[in-house]
Amino acid sequence: MPSRNLLFINGPNLNLLGTREPHIYGSTTLPDVEAAAKQQAASLSISLATFQSNHEGAIVDRIQAARDEGVDAIVINPGAFTHTSVAIRDALLGVGIPYVELHVSNVHAREEWRRHSYFTDKAVAMVCGMGGSRVHGGY
Template sequence: MTVKARHRILFINGPNLNLLGTREPEIYGSTTLAEIEDAVKRRGAELGISVLTFQSNHEGAIVDRIHAAVAEEVDAVVINPAAYTHSSIAIRDALLGVNIPFVECHITNVHARETWRHQSYFQDKAQAIIAGLGAYGYIAALQWWAWKLNGGSLGDI
């Protein structure tokens, strides 16, 4: 069942996530980014959420997409910054500059991996962090935003 969209959520995926499904499937799984985006859009329609998606391997393109979200009246962002998690002050500043709340999302449990992956330039400003749920993490982020944007009452669960 599709519900009229009341909110807009932008899903941003950083470098190399276009390779999901083929890149190190033993770590990232066999689900492609296109499959994740399709699933999130379907679930969004059921929840009354208009889902926008974007992927880029280029930091400046991600910054530009975040800036454009203001004119599109995006209510929230779900971002998997991928390798930029540990290095991009520019993307962090863009998110803070547009004042759109965001969830940081990772397919793997970054805290169970190499030590350098534990540092995030986003973690102290994110509304929530989802890590280690595989492709389902994107659906979890969407469902949390739907709940939060609609008042966040436990009676709604």
């Protein structure tokens, strides 16, 4: 049975989409991405909640709250926390909610240090390099 209650989390600096290094991240803003994702989810009768924070602890708190809310799956772009956050990884594993790791840019074609992720090995899937507007649904 497909998930019906999804949580879409965006980490640090993703609030700057549309203005931050548009040659890498594109010109689509986070509100545009979230609106398109919500529209796509609604067309599939899926509830989609969104959350963005530049603070690691706030993301951990949001992930932990997701279990009590009955979230079926999480889509997360951990941003720079991809390469540093054992705390967010542990929160995802601790709640037992399946998750998809998402990145706007192709992290594998960038700096060597961006190629390491604390999330990929436990993710249901990992999507990267599709930009902010090239994938149907906005992300």
